[in-house]
Amino acid sequence: MSRNAVLFALMCLVWGLTWLPIKVGAQHVPPVFLAASRFVIAGTLMLAWAGRDVLKVPAAAWPRVVMTALLLNTGNYTLLFWGTAQAPTGLAAIVNFATIPIFTIIASYLIEGHAIGGRKLAAIGLGAVGLGFLFSTRALGGLAAAKGGPLELWGLAAVAAGTLLYCFGAVWSRPVMGRIPTLTLAGWQTLIGGFGLCLMSALLEDVKPAHFAALVSWPVLPAVAVLVIGGSLIGFTIYLRLVRDWGAFRAGLYAFISPAVAVGAGVFALGEPFGPAEAIGSLLMFGAAAIALKR
Numbered sequence: 001m002s003r004n005a006v007l008f009a010l011m012c013l014v015w016g017l018t019w020l021p022i023k024v025g026a027q028h029v030p031p032v033f034l035a036a037s038r039f040v041i042a043g044t045l046m047l048a049w050a051g052r053d054v055l056k057v058p059a060a061a062w063p064r065v066v067m068t069a070l071l072l073n074t075g076n077y078t079l080l081f082w083g084t085a086q087a088p089t090g091l092a093a094i095v096n097f098a099t100i101p102i103f104t105i106i107a108s109y110l111i112e113g114h115a116i117g118g119r120k121l122a123a124i125g126l127g128a129v130g131l132g133f134l135f136s137t138r139a140l141g142g143l144a145a146a147k148g149g150p151l152e153l154w155g156l157a158a159v160a161a162g163t164l165l166y167c168f169g170a171v172w173s174r175p176v177m178g179r180i181p182t183l184t185l186a187g188w189q190t191l192i193g194g195f196g197l198c199l200m201s202a203l204l205e206d207v208k209p210a211h212f213a214a215l216v217s218w219p220v221l222p223a224v225a226v227l228v229i230g231g232s233l234i235g236f237t238i239y240l241r242l243v244r245d246w247g248a249f250r251a252g253l254y255a256f257i258s259p260a261v262a263v264g265a266g267v268f269a270l271g272e273p274f275g276p277a278e279a280i281g282s283l284l285m286f287g288a289a290a291i292a293l294k295r
Helices: 003-017 019-026 031-055 059-086 089-112 118-146 152-177 182-204 209-214 220-246 254-270 276-293
Strands: none
Touching: 003 019, 003 220, 003 254, 019 031, 019 059, 019 089, 019 220, 019 254, 031 059, 031 182, 031 220, 059 089, 059 152, 059 182, 089 118, 089 152, 089 254, 089 276, 118 152, 118 276, 152 182, 182 220, 254 276
């Protein structure tokens, strides 16, 4: 097995397992506060890692960097962390990963004018059916069958909405990607998004001094460490290498593996339900993602 194949497996494992610490951490501190802590720390470390490249941002690019940071990280992760705190982590991961290719098609059409052909329309349609199926199982009996909370449906909807913001932010980032070193761009977007998350947490959540103390206590401290080191630093670094060596298509196949890891972690570690209804909806969404990702 090649080194890149091993790194790909590690990336899939890390990104699949990051949903677990979100759920665990959000049981002890407010979820948006947890997201803000992760991104402020991760952004600071990324920019320190970028070294002398940290200031290589053209003045004309700053408005777009700030705007995309607020979409990619502030808006997306406000919704994603809150949604994951309410819904099963496995389903949240599936909604997130499987809709990225579909929402990217829509964002590319609206922003860049890329045509949507028959194959892409099929992906959007199948993805919408799968998403609707997952939502309906939570709204029409799935809640009772799964013994879930009353906010599960809204949690999954929040994850989907956050993913849509992420995809628009990613497409809007394309014009500056070739003008700014990749790690520098990601670091500034992460840090600015983290500051935005701090503001959202202050506006939406009742953050107390005890929550700051919890950040350096069990189990929140290891949860934040996994999110920062695993999800942001290790996972992102591996992904950049794989995009360079394999191309975006092959590297993007993590979208089919990481959700399975997340489902397994949720079932075995947290006892989350995953029955036939969830499996059918997930297969529909993975099918849509496969169509959207086809070369």
